[in-house]
Amino acid sequence: MTESSGPHRQQLLRGLSFDHLFAVRTVASAGSFREAAKILCLSQPAVSQRVHHIEHILGSPIFDRHSGIGVTLTDVGRAFLAFCDRAMGVLDELHADIAQDDGGDAETTLSITAPSDSIQYFIIRLLPLLRARFPHRQLRVTQAGSRSESLGMVKSGAADLGFYRVPADPQLSTVALMDEKLHLVAAPGHEILRIPVGERAGALGAYPFATYVASMRSRQLVERWALKAGARLRVDIESQSLDVMKQAAVSGSAITVLSGPAIGDELKEGRLAIVEIDGMPLVRATAIVVRPGDEQRPVIREFIELLVRVGRAASDDATPEVRWSHDSKVAGNAIPLPVPVGGVSAANR
Known part of the structure; x- marks a missing residue:
């Protein structure tokens, strides 16, 4: 790769657009160019072209490409992704300022x-x-590239609500917590499923393991489980993308730990199997936060009430449990739960 340097590189960097930055963030989050193209509604070559353009300017790869698995960030890529987060954060602040002026x-x-x-x-x-519950409101859902970005959007007013992994930020109000069960999973017929349950933790190190990158809180949760269970992990694949880890497990290339909502379809279709093992399932908590004072807004309370009721109506791990952060907030009249065609269970399959 030809390296640009000095004033020429600086000039080229100034010519980057937010489309270039968003492409990098989306590939990093999705874990592959193919999945990023679906999210961005672009062709895969178009996404690749944007990333290649930046790599050419930097003179170094942003991603390591792994055939059949996906991509992971290089050291340069992690530094550039941090820049993307800062730049997009500034854009979110501008949007919030404009929205406030617009009224x-x-x-x-x-x-x-x-x-x-x-x-x-x-x-x-x-x-x-x-x-159905908010027919007169536009629902805008924005994918956060990082925990800090999610928090920044709520603090700046660019988002009314933010979802992010606990612990909670003291500058924001936690209105609800969403609990997801995490399971150790493998392809059906995997050798570890033939080992007695009590012996599986000791045997785990014999098999390739796919997990989250070291900076992610879910990775820390998995590592704490492994330490407590006496399991030795042979980490061959690290990714920010659940789909990358899931594909590794479905293909038989690795064992992994994934949330119930992420694997519901694969379990029903027989493409994945839960590996019963000491200490599993884990519970991963996600905080739902708002700016201080916004917790009393009717739309916020109705939104959380809806999530709580859907979580309680679920009969399996494919829907996380959502609870108010304080039980006293549940008191009062229940809000009717609108049911679309197919019912609640269809909406949560």
């Missing part, structure tokens, strides 16, 4: 920011219910 946007829009897996496996499936 009407806040009254007609319910804006939510969340990590990609919460959107893909939970929020998207609830959109029919949300639209």
Whole structure:
């Protein structure tokens, strides 16, 4: 790769657009160019071209490409992704300032920011219910590239609600907590499923393991489980994308730990199997936060009440449990739960 340097590189960097930055953030979050292209509604070559353009300017790869698995960030890529987060954060602040000056946007829009897996496996499936409950509001859902970005959007007013992994930020009000069960999973017929349950932790190190990158809180949760269970992990694949880890497990290339909402379809279709093992399932908590004072807004209370009721109506791990952060907030009249065609269970499959 030809390296640009000095004033020439600086000039080229100034020519980058937010489309270039968003492409990099989306590939990093999705874990592959193919999945990023679906999210961006672009062709895969178009996404690749944007990333290649930046790599040419930097003179170094942003991603390491892994055939059949996906991509991971290089050291340069992590530095560039941090720059993308800062730049997009400034853009979000500008949007919030404009919306505040405009006055009407806040009254007609319910804006939510969340990590990609919460959107893909939970929020998207609830959109029919949300639209039925809030027919006169535009629902805007924004994928957060990082925990700090999600928090920044709520603090700046660019989002009404934010989903992010606990612990909670003391500058924001936690209105609800969403609990997801995490399971150790493998392809059906995997050798570890033939080992007695009590011996599986000791045997785990013999098999390739796919997990989250070291900076993610879910990775820390998995590592704490492994330490407590006496399991030795042979980490061959690290990714920010649940889909990358899931594909590794479905293909038999690795064992992994994934949330119930992320694997519901694969379990029903027999493409994945839960590996019973000491200490599993884990419970991962996600905080739902608002700016201080906004917890009393009727639209916020109705939104959380809807999530709580859907979580309680679920009969399996494919829908996370949502609870108010304080039980006293549940008191009062229940809000009718609108049911789209197919019912609640269909909306949460």
